[in-house]
Amino acid sequence: MAPTPKKKHSHSRSRQRRGKLKLDLPTLTTCKNCGKKKFPHKACPHCGSKN
Numbered sequence: 001m002a003p004t005p006k007k008k009h010s011h012s013r014s015r016q017r018r019g020k021l022k023l024d025l026p027t028l029t030t031c032k033n034c035g036k037k038k039f040p041h042k043a044c045p046h047c048g049s050k051n
């Protein structure tokens, strides 16, 4: 027998499980070369700079 939850989650409960995880924006830094937003530790998608 697999472990069974004792109580059924309400609809809002089940929605909260992953609903809040993605709320915060992905971390972005500003490219020092062109000044646009880029992911840290990735090449800049705008100018290709690695900084």
Ligand SMILES: [Zn+2]
Pocket (backbone or CB within 6 Å): 031, 032, 033, 034, 035, 036, 044, 045, 046, 047, 048, 049
């Ligand atoms: Zn750039």
